[in-house]
Amino acid sequence: MTDERHSSVAGQPATSDTAGALHSVPLPPGWDEAVRLDEDPATIPDPASVEVPAELRAEVERRMAMYPEHHSAVLPALAAAQQVHGWCSPEAIEQVAAVMQVTPAYLSSVATFYDMLRTQPLGSHYLYVCTGVACHLRNAKAVYESIEAQAGEQGLEDWEVREFECLGACDMAPMASIDGRFIGPIEEGDAGELVTALNEGRQPFPGRGLSDPGFRLPWADGGAAPDRPGPPEQPDVHPAGGTWKDAEVLDMPPAEGPSPHPRPLLKPLDPGTSEVPEPDEEP
Numbered sequence: 104m105t106d107e108r109h110s111s112v113a114g115q116p117a118t119s120d121t122a123g124a125l126h127s128v129p130l131p132p133g134w135d136e137a138v139r140l141d142e143d144p145a146t147i148p149d150p151a152s153v154e155v156p157a158e159l160r161a162e163v164e165r166r167m168a169m170y171p172e173h174h175s176a177v178l179p180a181l182a183a184a185q186q187v188h189g190w191c192s193p194e195a196i197e198q199v200a201a202v203m204q205v206t207p208a209y210l211s212s213v214a215t216f217y218d219m220l221r222t223q224p225l226g227s228h229y230l231y232v233c234t235g236v237a238c239h240l241r242n243a244k245a246v247y248e249s250i251e252a253q254a255g256e257q258g259l260e261d262w263e264v265r266e267f268e269c270l271g272a273c274d275m276a277p278m279a280s281i282d283g284r285f286i287g288p289i290e291e292g293d294a295g296e297l298v299t300a301l302n303e304g305r306q307p308f309p310g311r312g313l314s315d316p317g318f319r320l321p322w323a324d325g326g327a328a329p330d331r332p333g334p335p336e337q338p339d340v341h342p343a344g345g346t347w348k349d350a351e352v353l354d355m356p357p358a359e360g361p362s363p364h365p366r367p368l369l370k371p372l373d374p375g376t377s378e379v380p381e382p383d384e385e386p
């Protein structure tokens with residue numbers, strides 16, 4: 104029997120052979136429901152009938168004024184709604200739609216695409232631990248797992264704790280965002296104090312936040328990264344053809360290449376044109 108919650112091969116209905124075999128990831132309920140053509144089209148909310156918190160209205164209008172096309176303000180407007188409501192709830196989306204005069208469906212399509220916009224109520228606060236490439240290379244996965252374990256042990260509630268893909272502060276790797284405060288570099292050993300501070304409502308690691316006064320990376324003054332006790336060594340490589348320093352001729356060829364092919368210059372072009380002047384008449 105066909106599993107209706109699994110996708111099918113493009114253009115063909117899913118069968119017991121195809122469903123689950125090629126696409127075994129469960130899809131959200133309703134993903135394959137037909138468009139409801141019998142329903143009224145999505146409408147733009149009447150601004151007079153939607154109550155919008157004053158600070159949210161002011162922020163959305165401020166953002167809209169920054170762009171010639173007001174649709175460009177959708178992302179910061181949704182971020183502002185998330186800040187006010189904790190997530191992009193249907194109510195928050197309705198309010199932004201009323202101010203921006205777009206359909207809630209349009210805003211939902213944006214909110215569900217971007218990872219940093221939350222379309223589920225997952226806690227009033229968030230702690231994102233970056234496990235993108237740069238952070239991953241600096242032990243971020245173990246840092247995240249330590250924090251997650253501490254959150255479980257210490258009963259951290261009302262916080263969404265999860266991995267995140269590159270928060271854009273790779274020079275602080277491994278780093279985390281605590282309700283938008285970037286801290287780093289963090290280590291596995293920081294996990295306990297980090298979670299304790301969040302549980303007690305304190306700011307963890309004052310001075311280690313990117314926006315904290317006096318913030319400096321530990322290696323900003325020429326020191327070494329904590330787990331790298333000196334400058335990196337060049338790898339000992341022995342390519343089959345030898346290395347450049349083994350070459351007999353160390354004189355590099357000129358960067359500009361060989362000299363131009365000698366070609367007699369007959370007549371220059373007329374200045375400012377591509378016209379070749381008529382040859383001078385023979386006397």
Ligand code: FES
Nearest residue numbers: 233235238272273
């Ligand atoms: S990879 Fe972590 S901030 Fe970029």
